[in-house]
Amino acid sequence: MGVVDGKPGLRELKKQRTRAAISDAAITLFLEHGFNQVSVAQVAEAAEVSKRTLFAYFPTKEDLVVHRLADHETEAARVVRARPPGTAPLTALREHFLTGLRERDPISGLNDHPQVRRVHRMILDAPSLVARMEGFKTGAERALAQALQETADTPELTARLAAVQIVAVQWALAQDNAERLAYGEPADERYAGAVEDAEHAFTLLENGLHHLTPQR
Amino acid sequence: MGVVDGKPGLRELKKQRTRAAISDAAITLFLEHGFNQVSVAQVAEAAEVSKRTLFAYFPTKEDLVVHRLADHETEAARVVRARPPGTAPLTALREHFLTGLRERDPISGLNDHPQVRRVHRMILDAPSLVARMEGFKTGAERALAQALQETADTPELTARLAAVQIVAVQWALAQDNAERLAYGEPADERYAGAVEDAEHAFTLLENGLHHLTPQR
DNA sequence: GAGTAAATGTATACCAGGTGTAGAAATCAC
DNA sequence: GTGATTTCTACACCTGGTATACATTTACTC
Numbered sequence: 001m002g003v004v005d006g007k008p009g010l011r012e013l014k015k016q017r018t019r020a021a022i023s024d025a026a027i028t029l030f031l032e033h034g035f036n037q038v039s040v041a042q043v044a045e046a047a048e049v050s051k052r053t054l055f056a057y058f059p060t061k062e063d064l065v066v067h068r069l070a071d072h073e074t075e076a077a078r079v080v081r082a083r084p085p086g087t088a089p090l091t092a093l094r095e096h097f098l099t100g101l102r103e104r105d106p107i108s109g110l111n112d113h114p115q116v117r118r119v120h121r122m123i124l125d126a127p128s129l130v131a132r133m134e135g136f137k138t139g140a141e142r143a144l145a146q147a148l149q150e151t152a153d154t155p156e157l158t159a160r161l162a163a164v165q166i167v168a169v170q171w172a173l174a175q176d177n178a179e180r181l182a183y184g185e186p187a188d189e190r191y192a193g194a195v196e197d198a199e200h201a202f203t204l205l206e207n208g209l210h211h212l213t214p215q216r
Numbered sequence: 217m218g219v220v221d222g223k224p225g226l227r228e229l230k231k232q233r234t235r236a237a238i239s240d241a242a243i244t245l246f247l248e249h250g251f252n253q254v255s256v257a258q259v260a261e262a263a264e265v266s267k268r269t270l271f272a273y274f275p276t277k278e279d280l281v282v283h284r285l286a287d288h289e290t291e292a293a294r295v296v297r298a299r300p301p302g303t304a305p306l307t308a309l310r311e312h313f314l315t316g317l318r319e320r321d322p323i324s325g326l327n328d329h330p331q332v333r334r335v336h337r338m339i340l341d342a343p344s345l346v347a348r349m350e351g352f353k354t355g356a357e358r359a360l361a362q363a364l365q366e367t368a369d370t371p372e373l374t375a376r377l378a379a380v381q382i383v384a385v386q387w388a389l390a391q392d393n394a395e396r397l398a399y400g401e402p403a404d405e406r407y408a409g410a411v412e413d414a415e416h417a418f419t420l421l422e423n424g425l426h427h428l429t430p431q432r
Numbered sequence: 433g434a435g436t437a438a439a440t441g442t443a444t445a446c447c448a449g450g451t452g453t454a455g456a457a458a459t460c461a462c
Numbered sequence: 463g464t465g466a467t468t469t470c471t472a473c474a475c476c477t478g479g480t481a482t483a484c485a486t487t488t489a490c491t492c
Contacts, residue, residue: 134350149247172380208424
């Protein structure tokens with residue numbers, strides 16, 4: 001029953017294999033023809049599995065894509081929890097984001113490998129997938145809020161407010177990078193600007209928006 | 217063709233009437249039995265219209281509900297654009313939000329009329345409707361970013377970052393209020409706390425998160 | 433006021449995502 | 463092996479949404 005079972009068993013093994021086969025078939029087909037252009041029946045056929053079985057492994061068509069990104073949902077929360085003692089949450093998060101940029105982590109929007117870009121394009125072209133990504137943000141907010149509350153001794157409301165701000169900003173930064181890469185800018189060329197933007201964004205988070213001038 | 221036409225015409229009139237009939241039938245049925253428990257065919261029948269006609273007026277089932285909230289998508293942007301000269305965007309938005317609380321605007325989450333609460337419950341119970349609301353947030357962010365950029369002489373990135381933070385915070389405040397009301401707290405009783413929370417949130421937006429202690 | 437083009441509504445059939453059911457087949461424990 | 467349990471499958475079905483082809487209504491022109 002547990003995730004890591006002492007007795008893998010033939011059953012568990014086949015399950016994992018089937019799951020991987022379905023997921024692989026799905027990604028391959030989706031990348032080739034587009035998410036909306038491929039039916040779940042086609043995916044099931046390609047994976048040599050019945051439609052019903054497919055839905056036993058992935059409750060919705062969208063899950064065939066997004067299950068691979070599930071880990072990222074709690075990433076910010078984990079970073080906050082794992083920060084070294086004496087470090088402010090925002091500092092740890094900024095450091096982590098900058099590391100992501102440096103390593104071209106796809107989540108930072110700064111990875112221009114064709115594979116990654118094709119995945120990105122596939123998601124943007126399918127409204128239902130975009131909606132699921134939005135849902136991810138909500139999950140990330142909740143997890144981060146809890147992490148802040150528990151590890152930074154922050155009141156519930158403040159934790160929630162901080163969490164939604166942070167998640168929104170990180171998301172915006174990543175989207176901005178991805179958008180520029182989609183326009184053809186190479187990642188290495190964008191890197192310096194991405195770092196600058198990230199620094200600016202985290203500074204804004206720390207110091208607030210009072211610089212917004214009243215000028216009209 | 218224009219929204220306000222000198223010649224309403226019988227055609228236009230009937231169209232509006234049909235549209236209203238469909239929308240009313242939908243809301244009534246959805247509130248009574250739940251969004252997912254009512255099929256569009258039932259709505260069409262209740263409105264004495266064919267299914268195809270229904271979809272000519274509302275492109276998706278969700279639109280039967282959310283078309284009534286479409287105005288709110290650009291509300292924050294309008295507030296920023298309409299602020300008196302010499303006023304900071306955040307000041308205008310805070311003022312507007314507080315006014316919403318005072319007037320128990322449903323968008324502030326502080327309206328406990330049974331109708332409003334039932335609508336709220338209906339939305340929360342239907343994942344596809346929740347997803348649509350998330351989409352609203354995205355639209356609100358975009359509109360607000362543009363308003364900030366155009367009226368506050370803010371760089372594009374800063375405007376976007378500020379916009380996502382502001383929208384996220386307002387949404388969180390409203391959700392928090394709505395949640396408490398859903399738990400039975402009367403709006404009048406919650407009012408003072410809601411104002412306090414809003415003030416706190418906007419202060420946080422203005423002054424930043426540097427108060428988040430590193431304490432572990 | 434009659435005739436006609438355009439817009440609107442309808443019936444019907446269809447596609448895709450997703451579920452319920454009952455039973456076949458594989459796996460496991462003994 | 464045998465029996466119980468899980469997993470898979472085939473099949474039928476429901477619902478949201480679209481395509482087509484046709485009927486009806488409205489509005490404009492003369």
